[in-house]
Amino acid sequence: MPDFLLPDLGEGLTEAEIVHWLVKVGDTVAVDQAVVEVETAKAAVEVPVPFAGVVTALHGEPGQSLSVGSPLLSVGEAAGFAEPGVVTPSPAEAESSGNVLIGYGTAPTTRRRRTGRVNGAAPATAPVQVSGPGVISPFVRKLASDNGIDLRQVIGTGPDGIIRRADVETVLAARLPEPSVPTAGERRIPLRGLRKVVADKLTTSRREIPEATVWVDVDATELVAARAALNAAAPDRPVSLLGLIARFAVAGLRRFPELNSRVEGEEIVVLDTINLGFAAQTARGLVVPVVPGAHELSTRDLSAAIAERTAAAREGGLTPAELTGGTFTVNNYGVFGVDGSAAIINHPEAAILGVGRIMDRPWIVDGELAARKICELTLAFDHRVCDGGTAGGFLRFVADCVESPVTALGEM
Numbered sequence: 001m002p003d004f005l006l007p008d009l010g011e012g013l014t015e016a017e018i019v020h021w022l023v024k025v026g027d028t029v030a031v032d033q034a035v036v037e038v039e040t041a042k043a044a045v046e047v048p049v050p051f052a053g054v055v056t057a058l059h060g061e062p063g064q065s066l067s068v069g070s071p072l073l074s075v076g077e078a079a080g081f082a083e084p085g086v087v088t089p090s091p092a093e094a095e096s097s098g099n100v101l102i103g104y105g106t107a108p109t110t111r112r113r114r115t116g117r118v119n120g121a122a123p124a125t126a127p128v129q130v131s132g133p134g135v136i137s138p139f140v141r142k143l144a145s146d147n148g149i150d151l152r153q154v155i156g157t158g159p160d161g162i163i164r165r166a167d168v169e170t171v172l173a174a175r176l177p178e179p180s181v182p183t184a185g186e187r188r189i190p191l192r193g194l195r196k197v198v199a200d201k202l203t204t205s206r207r208e209i210p211e212a213t214v215w216v217d218v219d220a221t222e223l224v225a226a227r228a229a230l231n232a233a234a235p236d237r238p239v240s241l242l243g244l245i246a247r248f249a250v251a252g253l254r255r256f257p258e259l260n261s262r263v264e265g266e267e268i269v270v271l272d273t274i275n276l277g278f279a280a281q282t283a284r285g286l287v288v289p290v291v292p293g294a295h296e297l298s299t300r301d302l303s304a305a306i307a308e309r310t311a312a313a314r315e316g317g318l319t320p321a322e323l324t325g326g327t328f329t330v331n332n333y334g335v336f337g338v339d340g341s342a343a344i345i346n347h348p349e350a351a352i353l354g355v356g357r358i359m360d361r362p363w364i365v366d367g368e369l370a371a372r373k374i375c376e377l378t379l380a381f382d383h384r385v386c387d388g389g390t391a392g393g394f395l396r397f398v399a400d401c402v403e404s405p406v407t408a409l410g411e412m
Contacts, residue, residue: 003071017065051075205347213342215378218399226405243303248401256394258386259351277326280313290326340376350385354378
């Protein structure tokens with residue numbers, strides 16, 4: 001039986017880091033049984049094997065990165081082994097046999113979810129329920145493992161007792177700080193995984209995109225009031241300030257479509273579909289979840305989609321497909337308590353809208369000095385796709401919507 005190679009994980013990913021093995025040498029595996037959990041730059045996934053037999057070798061240790069196409073594990077034939085109803089594929093058929101990767105390319109009806117393990121390996125036949133802590137997110141397990149936390153001692157506060165990241169962080173916060181030990185020299189952090197992908201993307205953006213930035217201070221007093229009114233009218237479907245600004249940005253892109261584009265060679269590709277990305281800070285680092293078809297969503301639906309994807313991103317529950325394909329990004333750095341920032345464009349997109357914190361400042365209203373809630377909006381744009389007039393027009397449109405949200409929403 002040939003080696004099982006690390007499959008193409010899709011979405012342009014070329015490598016993955018082994019989180020932990022779900023099987024060991026000598027275990028018997030079935031077709032489509034998950035054998036290893038790997039972490040890509042975008043998500044953690046379980047990889048199923050396309051062969052049935054006995055594991056003869058594991059080609060990698062937890063923490064090691066492997067390139068797509070590298071040997072992952074070797075499977076030998078087991079005498080007398082046959083799972084009922086399963087035919088072991090030939091090497092030529094392996095690529096089309098069962099799941100190539102859990103969550104990719106296979107209809108949900110063919111997907112096999114592992115619900116229990118015996119001695120660290122997924123069952124070769126019907127799933128067997130086993131007792132243990134309820135943990136869904138692989139990042140929660142990794143966070144606990146990295147910090148020496150026994151998940152059996154953690155109380156889960158999620159649905160049905162599921163242990164969430166916040167539960168593990170509560171345990172960490174309760175620990176007494178260890179005495180610091182003076183050290184000399186330097187500390188080195190490997191540039192890999194998500195951080196490496198982010199670094200590469202930012203470097204590409206700065207290298208390839210002739211970027212320019214425009215900004216404007218806006219009076220967001222009416223925006224805050226409009227959000228309060230909307231949420232009072234439908235408290236079960238709340239709208240966030242970011243959701244409102246994102247909705248205005250989507251409307252602005254319809255008026256200034258050049259900013260919803262990308263440069264390919266000697267051509268500017270203007271896109272009809274608006275897939276809205278938004279920056280989200282997580283325990284793994286900065287990620288950009290994407291809301292596809294944002295132009296087709298109502299204000300409440302768009303706000304709900306942003307909230308759902310933010311929560312999923314922080315729990316490590318987004319798939320690589322949900323973190324790619326954006327055409328325009330909104331970055332709310334105001335949550336960090338800063339007023340403004342010249343954000344780097346999320347390559348290969350053409351622009352990124354930045355939102356600073358909303359704070360009380362003196363403002364002239366109808367010739368009189370008044371305390372108003374002021375926010376700074378910035379737009380970094382690719383000067384190849386448009387000139388300052390287009391960029392300024394887009395930013396002014398969004399600013400006008402922020403200052404007169406009721407009027408703007410009435411036209412959307």
